[in-house]
Amino acid sequence: MKKKAISPQMGRRAVLTGAGAAALAGVVMQTAVPQLASAQSLDGQQPTGAGGFAAFEWLGNAGWRISTPTTTLLLDPYLSRFDTGLAAGAFKETTPLTLDPTAIASALGSPGDGRPGVSAILVTHTHWDHFADVPHIAARWKSTVYTTLTGYQLGIAMGLPSAQLAVVKGGEELNIGDAVVRVVRSLHSRNGAGGLTFPGVRTQVPPPPATIADLLEGDTIGFVIRPAAGRPGVLLLGGSDYDDQELQGLGVDTVALPVPSNGFTADYAGRLLRALDKPRTVILVHWDDFESPLGTAPKTDEKTRLRMAALTADIKRISPRTRVVEPNYLTPMQLL
Template sequence: MSGSRFGRRGFLRTVTAGTALATTGAAVTGAVPATATATTPAARPATRAGRATFRWLGTSGWRVDTGERTLLIDPFLTRFATGLFDGAFDPATELTVDTEAIAEHAGTPETILVTHAHWDHFSDVPHIAETTGARVVGTATTYNLGLAFGLDSARLSPVKGGEVFDFGDCVVEVIASLHSRNAAYSMAFPGVRTSPPATRPTTIGELPEGDTLAYQVTVKGGPSVFFMGASDFVARNLTGLAPDVAMIAIPSSDAVHDYVPRLLAALDRPATVVPVHWDHFEVPLVNPPRVPDAKTQRYLDAFLAAVRRVAPDTRILLPAYLTPYSFSG
């Protein structure tokens, strides 16, 4: 890694014990680095000015603690079975909420950023927002679904991409993005909600994608971190972001052309890449995270190999659940 890159972007470190994290310098089979020790306390850790801790909540979910504030991205902690990984996917699967898991791991967020409205990104959001008073930022579909779940419109912030918000300890930039594509060049539950549904949704099929966003969170005096909830993007919308860290969703098909090379080039090859949305999100949130099937393992391995090939100076972190990581800017 060049000296200029050291100066512009810093190393990744664990908050716990202050030890350097292992990176994936060799072939990865889905195992969590041995030095990434899981921790589960919901209490907010002490942070210095310009410092933050990032905990992976599984799927594309994150908890970010900055100073006295907590921010959530796509929190999905309930992790109920839909048959997705068993060849028996059921769109009529009932939405459920694990209030104990949420109380243990979500903290008391002031803000929740939602990338899109599919169940594995949104279904826990209404309960978290209702019980904590958090503001929910998302698409018009997220806004209208929030109303259907009884959330106060004053706590729902519809966005399109391009907005830049100041949340005190951090600045959040909203980026218009795209959803992942399956082998048929399509997706589950496409469509948008231009108004609230007549009744409160009760099944996963009632939560459409509703357009997709990405977010860049810049801790004041600290790192800039890019968050994806799905594995496609608009390259032009990423120009100039140049994040220190990128939480990148693993693709589930080959539909998107040159996914890794184009994405890393658009992001100016971040110092650290963290693969997300590769875990089995229908089993309990217990370390080590499980890769759900051979197909996902192939795409995870191919993703890691592609990052090493096109961005050899980039460090790769395969995260553990609920483990507090810190990054320097």
């Protein structure tokens, strides 16, 4: 089935952290990351889990599928991965929102096909590369979407009933199936001019969004997944910034950390590691070219690859015992 524009009824990374032609200048050459049989630890160690409670599969960008014995959670599932001109250095803010049901079904399956369903969808913020596929996925699996007020309004505009949309603000600790999910107040990364790309919030239901620019950032949150209240968890972030005061005392030993594309966030690795008491594992995310199909090997540009190496070096300098992991698409990792 071909990709199709999102109708009212359904109803690259550098741009989000580097606006304008100057920020796009480095996003031309793409380097394929070797296909791996499992996640690769950049310091030579293999990631290991604390038990057998949950498998985490990277869906590209900041996306995850988390599978527990009874529950399947998605975080920021963006599987259509349509072309915005970004990888070619010609980003178009007017790019129409496009849905690829075939790509979504290939990654997640379809209702009734015997594969696990989708119990709930967690949304860190509502930029297109985090939210555009969410209403379709939620409608197909009748899943509840945990999101900001902006996500609530956009979800209704894109055809979801209010009963499937749950607004969260940060501080909530929720039982979702057999998982405990804590919502964490967070921040989105800065672009090359120091501001936010597509800033703003939606306090009322807007017209059905038609282009990527219609999906505003809408505030940013993170999520901690744990097997039970008080147990160590995994922190999943969707933007390459955070409020370190909100991270203190979370009790996590693994964090999925987006790779920044500029230096606006001061002491990016250090403040996070100190706030989390130097977690056992850092998994690098939001570094791939998320316009290429998920079925291919992850790709990135040389500028981002250098930033990944620099971030890894910072993490190892500050916390030598912390493992730094580069995930591969759809490869289960036992993190809980």
